[in-house]
Amino acid sequence: MxxxxxxxxxxxxxxxxxxxxxxxxxxxxxxxxxxxxxxxxxxxxxxxxxxxxxxxxxxxxxxxxxxxxxxxxxxxxxxxxxxxxxxxxxxxxxxxxxxxxxxxxxxxxxxxxxxxxxxxxxxxxxxxxxxxxxxxxxxxxxxxxxxxxxxxxxxxxxxxxxxxxxxxxxxxxxxxxxxxxxxxxxxxxxxxxxxxRGALYLELDVRGPRHDLHSGNFGGVVLNPLQALCELLAGLHDARGRIAIPGFYDNVRTFTPHARERLLRDAPSDASIMRDAGIGRPWGEAGFSLYERLTVRPALTINGIQGGYAGAGSKGVIPAAARAKLSFRLVPDQDPREIEQIVRAHLSSRIAPAVCGRMRVVSAAPPxxxxxxxxxxxxxxxxxxxxxxxxxxxxxxxxxxxxxxxxxxxxxxxxxxxxxxxxxxxxxxxxxxxxxxxxxxxxxxxxxxxxxxxxxxxxxxxxxxxxxxxxx
Known part of the structure; x- marks a missing residue:
């Protein structure tokens, strides 16, 4: 007692x-x-x-x-x-x-x-x-x-x-x-x-000119690193909400219909997840419940972007550099080290030749x-x-x-x-x-x-x- x-x-x-x-x-x-x-x-x-x-x-x-x-x-x-x-x-x-x-x-x-x-x-x-x-x-x-x-x-x-x-x-x-x-x-x-799920946190830096430039004097001539970064990020998902990086899903475990049914037995409903998130319409990989998307499917989130001027009023500037913070959530059979290599190769192949990019691993953990x-x-x-x-x-x-x-x-x-x-x-x-x-x-x-x-x-x-x- x-x-x-x-x-x-x-x-x-x-x-x-x-x-x-x-x-x-x-x-x-x-x-x-x-x-x-x-x-x-x-x-x-x-x-x-x-x-x-x-x-x-x-x-x-x-x-x-x-x-x-x-x-x-x-x-x-x-x-x-x-x-x-x-x-x-x-x-x-x-x-x-x-x-x-x-x-x-x-x-x-x-x-x-x-x-x-x-x-x-x-x-x-x-x-x-x-x-x-x-x-x-x-x-x-x-x-x-x-x-x-x-x-x-x-x-x-x-x-x-x-x-x-x-x-x-x-x-x-x-x-x-x-x-x-x-x-x-x-x-x-x-x-x-x-x-x-496991995780892989990355920082992606894109650099262009040696210093900030006047956008009136050089706009249309110099590729803006912030624009190049946004174009890279915009291509990381396809129209169906899947991560558009070749090879990313190769080791993602497939669940049978029976396993998916057991998975959802005690799971929160789509409506309750949307209510907790405070949203009226969901987004993400088609063909899966919201709970499945949150737990047995991987995800990529852009956690933050830095670059240029974000203060009051306006400033005509082409920033010299821009940075994005990314987090991948990984599922059973995905190895953070392998995903890092896949992402690095993909970004290297897609970055505009007029700028330079650098990717850094902040932290990683397996599922x-x-x-x-x-x-x-x-x-x-x-x-x-x-x-x-x-x-x-x-x-x-x-x-x-x-x-x-x-x-x-x-x-x-x-x-x-x-x-x-x-x-x-x-x-x-x-x-x-x-x-x-x-x-x-x-x-x-x-x-x-x-x-x-x-x-x-x-x-x-x-x-x-x-x-x-x-x-x-």
Whole structure:
């Protein structure tokens, strides 16, 4: 029985929100170098908070980029060990003028807490922190061993996570991993993701003249790099919404009609996806439902274009250079390295001879697939059913989390990826929010997950043992 632990957590709701406000107030934007100090301060605050709830070894560990926070609770017995992953870095808050309140001055309005990172991922990370605290405050111990691994670079592709995990694999050895960094199936039903798409982020630079030119003196004579870039980008999709790069679909897995029917069983409808996106008409690859387009079909998105003058009024200029930011979402059997080569060859063959182009890989991650029979996923299913009164929807996700593949290949473990953020939470958008009643239920689910994971291993033999602490 865990009723006493659940009661403790419920009694601390107001304090949990106050603490989460302090966590969100750090402008921990990993993509922007100007926020490096905020990331270090955020990591230090998180480690101190973990020590305060009873994880005495919590510390901050330097990487070549932003730091990683590690903490653990290990016993000398044979309890199973659960690795809890999350990220304290957040997306850029721009456009700032579309926020109703400053993104790093979190505020409660109604039943929601607003601020950048409220749902992605500080709020969802904090769910497990508060579950650990409830167990330790009420019982003085945890029913399992745990390792916390919280990074500050997930939003930029986790470039330093794999080296850190590989270097400390013995100390991080576990029987399963869990994270909450996804959306719910609907407003009252959490999601359990069993597959995610991979990703390839690119920057494409096009250069022309040595410096900006007067468009009256040289317009019609000099090819504008911004025009050349737009022409390249305009040719990346065909009229049916498919990516128009030869060879791009060669390894895309084909699903049988029966598999597609099973895929759509618990999937959101086209109408609900359109409602969540706030659109009246969909776009994309013909012949597939919107959910299929989001999960088992690849996608190419132009995330941003830079070049020329975008200020008030007019300026007659031919810019010397232009840049585009692209992201590919990849599906099972697509290799980011192979896609990079295909895209590079295609762009090289299409760029106008009057300009020069350069493509740079920003980050890459392969698609991920989880084993739904693994004890950690079974335990997560039971825990969500207890807290929410319904089993989580077993879904595929359209996003990418590099940590999943890292834990699978380096630690040899499976991960339960839970979604406790409603689809209107505004992740990656202005006015991001955390639904507080859902947060409370999610803390209860995490409390129950620890108990269910212990029960799942009660008769399964010796658990994995970590080999001591991580050295500074």
């Amino acid at each position: 865990i009723d006493d632990v659940l009661r403790h957590a419920r009694a601390q709701r107001a304090r949990h929100v106050d603490e989460l406000k302090r966590f969100i107030a750090f402008a921990s934007v990993s993509a922007q170098p100007s926020h490096a100090v905020s990331l270090r301060r955020c990591a230090a605050w998180l480690a101190a908070h973990l020590r305060g709830i009873g994880l005495a070894d919590a510390g901050v560990y330097a990487t070549r980029g932003h730091p990683i926070v590690h903490a653990s609770w290990r016993t000398a017995g044979s309890k199973p060990c659960l690795l809890i992953y999350g990220h304290y870095d957040v997306q850029p808050a721009e456009p700032l003028d579309q926020w109703r309140s400053p993104p790093f001055r979190p505020v409660v309005r109604g039943d929601a807490l607003f601020g950048r990172g409220a749902s992605d991922d500080k709020g969802q990370l904090f769910i497990f922190v508060k579950a650990i605290e409830a167990w330790l405050r009420e019982r003085g111990r945890l029913p399992i061993d745990i390792v916390c691994l919280f990074e500050g670079e997930e939003e930029i592709g986790s470039p330093n996570l794999l080296p850190f995990v590989a270097r400390h694999r013995e100390a991080l050895r576990c029987d399963g991993a869990v994270m909450a960094d996804s959306a719910m199936a609907n407003a009252s039903r959490p999601a359990l993701m069993h597959a995610l 991920a697939q989880m084993d739904t029979r693994h004890p950690v996923i079974v335990a997560a299913t039971r825990a969500c059913e207890r807290a929410f009164g319904v089993q989580p929807a077993l879904l595929r996700g359209g996003g990418t989390i590099p940590a999943l593949q890292c834990f699978n290949t380096v630690l040899g473990t499976q991960t339960a990826l839970l979604g406790f953020a409603p689809n209107d939470a505004g992740r990656h958008a202005p006015n991001e929010k955390l639904h507080l009643p859902t947060f409370e239920k999610a803390v209860a689910a995490a409390i129950a997950l620890f108990d269910a994971f212990a029960a799942a291993h009660a008769t399964s033999g010796p658990a994995s043992r970590g080999a001591g602490r991580i050295a500074s």
